[in-house]
Amino acid sequence: MKQAHCIYQEDDHRWFAIARDASKPGYIIDTNEYVVVNGDEALLCDPGGIEIFPAVFSALSAECDPTRLAGIFSSHQDPDIISSLALWLEFKPDLKCYTSWLWQSFLPHFGGQDSTFIPIPDPGMTIRLGGLELQAIPAHYLHSSGNFHLYDPKAKILFSGDVGAALLPADHNGLFVEDFSRHIRHAEAFHKRWMGSDRAKRDWCERVSRMEIDMLVPQHGAIYQGGDVQRFINWFAALEVGVLRG
Amino acid sequence: MNAPDRNLHVKAPGVSELARIVRVNEEIKAIVSTAFRINLMALNAIFLAKRAGNAALGFGVLSNELRRFAQELTRHMATLRDMTSGSVGSVTGVVQQQRTSAILAEAIRLSGDGVPGVREARRRGATRLAEQQACLRSLDLRLRSAVEETQQLVELGGVLARSAKIEAAYGGTFSPALMQVSTDFAEVIAQIKRSLEVLGKERLVKD
Numbered sequence: 001m002k003q004a005h006c007i008y009q010e011d012d013h014r015w016f017a018i019a020r021d022a023s024k025p026g027y028i029i030d031t032n033e034y035v036v037v038n039g040d041e042a043l044l045c046d047p048g049g050i051e052i053f054p055a056v057f058s059a060l061s062a063e064c065d066p067t068r069l070a071g072i073f074s075s076h077q078d079p080d081i082i083s084s085l086a087l088w089l090e091f092k093p094d095l096k097c098y099t100s101w102l103w104q105s106f107l108p109h110f111g112g113q114d115s116t117f118i119p120i121p122d123p124g125m126t127i128r129l130g131g132l133e134l135q136a137i138p139a140h141y142l143h144s145s146g147n148f149h150l151y152d153p154k155a156k157i158l159f160s161g162d163v164g165a166a167l168l169p170a171d172h173n174g175l176f177v178e179d180f181s182r183h184i185r186h187a188e189a190f191h192k193r194w195m196g197s198d199r200a201k202r203d204w205c206e207r208v209s210r211m212e213i214d215m216l217v218p219q220h221g222a223i224y225q226g227g228d229v230q231r232f233i234n235w236f237a238a239l240e241v242g243v244l245r246g
Numbered sequence: 247m248n249a250p251d252r253n254l255h256v257k258a259p260g261v262s263e264l265a266r267i268v269r270v271n272e273e274i275k276a277i278v279s280t281a282f283r284i285n286l287m288a289l290n291a292i293f294l295a296k297r298a299g300n301a302a303l304g305f306g307v308l309s310n311e312l313r314r315f316a317q318e319l320t321r322h323m324a325t326l327r328d329m330t331s332g333s334v335g336s337v338t339g340v341v342q343q344q345r346t347s348a349i350l351a352e353a354i355r356l357s358g359d360g361v362p363g364v365r366e367a368r369r370r371g372a373t374r375l376a377e378q379q380a381c382l383r384s385l386d387l388r389l390r391s392a393v394e395e396t397q398q399l400v401e402l403g404g405v406l407a408r409s410a411k412i413e414a415a416y417g418g419t420f421s422p423a424l425m426q427v428s429t430d431f432a433e434v435i436a437q438i439k440r441s442l443e444v445l446g447k448e449r450l451v452k453d
Contacts, residue, residue: 001356053349058356067363087353090346091367 002055004063005175006156007215007223013038013132015157017217018059020173024052029167031080032219034159035060036152038130041070043110044088045150045159046081046219053084057091059068066091070129073120073136074099075161075219076144077106086111098127098136102146120148137207139163141200156214161202164232165190166221177222182229187221188239195241263337263382270330270389273445274323280438281319284403286381287434288313291410291427298420304413305424308406312431315403316334319438322396326445329392333450342380347371379451386450392444400438407431 001023008015008118018033033046033056042064048056060066069092077099089095099107101119103200108117120136127134127150142163150159166187177183185198195201209230216224216232224232288309295306352369354364410431414424 050349054353054356056310057353061357061361065362086346087349090350090371091353091363093370 002052002059004059006063007175007217008157010155013154013219014064014143015152015155016063017175017223018056019175019223021055022170022173024055027050027167028121029080032217032221032223032233033060034217035064036129036132036134036150036155037064037068038132040068041130042068043071043073043127043129043134044069045073046075046161047072047084048086049080049083050082051064053087056084057087069095071096071098071127073127073134073148073150073159074107075102075139075149075159076100076147077103079110080221080246085112085116089116100140100144100146100148122146124148139200139204141195141197142196142204143196151211151213156173156212156231158208158211158213158216160216160218162219163236164216164218164221164224165192165194166176166218168221172222174222177224177228180224180228183222184232184235189234190220190242191239192243198241201239201241202237205233209233255383255404262448264334264339266450267330267334267337270445270448270450271327272440273448274326274330277438277441277445278320278323278327280434280441281316281323284319284431284434285313285316287427287430288316291424291431293426294420294423298417298424301416301418302413302420302424305428306409307419308410308413312403312410315399315406318399319396322392322399326389326392326396329385329389333382333389336378336382336385337450338380340375343371343375343378347375381452389450390446393442397439397442397446398433400442403435404432404439407435 002021004016004018007017014037016035033240036043098118104117124136124138137151138147139147139149177225213229216229291309295302410428414428417424
């Protein structure tokens with residue numbers, strides 16, 4: 001069953017990773033959800049699909065008051081990212097969902113109404129959470145055509161959606177990357193196939209290299225921290241993407 | 247908990263409601279198509295009665311009545327069809343709400359009842375589901391009432407078909423042809439009656 005792990009804490013500013021679900025059906029891709037808590041408010045990043053809602057809700061409730069959820073950050077429009085939207089709204093009807101303007105009229109197919117969505121313009125925007133200023137960082141075409149990552153400059157954490165994702169075997173259940181060269185083998189095929197634009201990839205790598213990042217937290221697989229963050233960026237910059245095989 | 251167990255917990259009831267709507271729609275389509283056949287049959291019967299002349303005056307009157315009956319039946323079926331197509335939206339709403347409530351109930355079961363906000367969420371979901379089910383029940387009542395009205399109309403059609411059979415006996419040399427037409431009428435009306443009986447037994451919501 002999923003559990004929320006605190007990966008950062010400074011006073012009442014915390015990040016939780018709700019990662020790895022050994023009890024989920026094998027045919028559903030494993031996902032990580034992240035909760036940023038600041039004071040009395042919380043933001044849930046990529047809340048996941050319908051099937052895993054009970055597990056995510058339960059893990060989140062164990063660590064923080066779910067009525068404090070102020071918003072949902074949806075990096076893009078895929079079902080494993082946001083198909084549980086209607087269920088979160090069932091719990092809290094006034095939740096706001098931040099997503100690319102591109103998906104503003106697509107996500108209501110999963111739930112919500114006009115007032116639910118706060119469209120993020122292509123260059124990105126600031127998302128306020130209590131006194132915290134989170135940054136929606138453009139990551140278009142990585143892999144979705146309207147795609148954002150979320151940067152917390154205070155915690156120096158970058159939620160990177162599908163970038164950095166690894167499809168790990170069941171027995172690789174560590175929260176953090178422990179051996180980069182062993183880990184990255186499980187990320188290679190995913191990035192080659194899912195990331196469609198070399199130009200977008202190079203642009204992202206250049207921008208992200210200039211940011212102060214202690215942890216790069218992806219939606220699938222383990223978290224990169226310390227030197228592994230730059231190691232990942234360099235590896236991604238050199239990787240040939242948008243290829244069908246090989 | 248293993249994976250299959252977890253899946254069983256979040257399965258929502260109520261998917262058969264959509265299957266019921268499909269069955270109702272199929273019966274209505276069958277009756278509409280039969281009503282169209284009666285209309286054509288009545289037209290042919292009118293021409294046949296005209297050819298038979300004075301010997302089939304009564305049969306001619308009944309054929310005109312049967313044609314009017316077929317047109318009225320078509321109008322009834324159009325109303326029924328409108329009602330069922332509207333009910334697809336209501337049934338879908340109920341099915342979605344049932345699934346949502348079932349998944350939320352599973353989330354509450356895992357997290358415990360003490361989690362803030364869960365009771366309100368459960369109450370909101372239950373209220374919405376009750377409203378949607380009430381809407382569906384009202385639609386079901388209107389549909390049943392419309393089916394009953396149509397059944398009465400078809401009873402009248404049955405009487406017309408039987409009278410046509412009697413009139414056919416006085417049709418002189420045209421009598422065998424008129425008899426055949428009136429027998430066809432009776433068979434088609436019996437078919438519509440059977441379809442309406444099936445339709446009358448269908449319920450959009452379980453009692």
